[in-house]
Amino acid sequence: MKVTRIKKLMISGISAVTNNELEMSEENGKIAQLWEDYFANDVYKKTFDKANSDFMYGVYSNYDSDVNGNYKITVGVEVTKAKNAIVIEDKKYLVFTKKGELPMVVVELWEEIWDYFEKNSDYERSFEVDFEKYAKEDEIEIYVSIK
Template identity: 90%
Template structure:
């Protein structure tokens, strides 16, 4: 885990609104279906102004409140123009990294993050824009916005 600052990052893709309660049940969860739709509809090829980056992103934004409220999830890639993109500018993040089999490693890491913030008061979540960065087939970095 490390602290970093993102100067500017723009992500474009497809989105859905959900919450953690929905995501805990297989029949109501929307995130897995969003990833499937992204690949089935070949959204990557339809995305304009892609940056020279091989990374995929899962972005959490538009938080209603905290871990119990609704939020928007976007699956996408980095782009060079802000039109129709989520723009992250000058934000401070706590970065968590984990290796393992996707998608279970992502679920496990989010559980570790929730536990970390429940037990640790050194950093406070900002609930602004958080994101998962998929750098390798078996590794995820999760960037959690902090105050």
């Protein structure tokens, strides 16, 4: 785990609104279906102004409140223009990394993150924009916005 600052990152893709309670039930969760839709509908090929990046992102934004509230999840890629993109500017992040088989490694790492913030007061989540960066086939980085 490390602290870093993101100067500017723009992500464009498809989105849905959900919450952690919905995501805990297989029949009501929206995130897995959103990923499936992204690939099934070739959203990558339809995305304009893609950056020279091989990374995929899962972006959590528009938090209603905290870990229990609704949020917007966007699956996408980095782009060079802000039109129709989520723009992350000058934000401080705590970065968590884990290797393992997708998609279970994502769930496991989020559980570790929730546990970390429940037990530690060194950093406080800001619930602004968090994101998952899929750097390799078997490794994920999760960037959690902090105050």
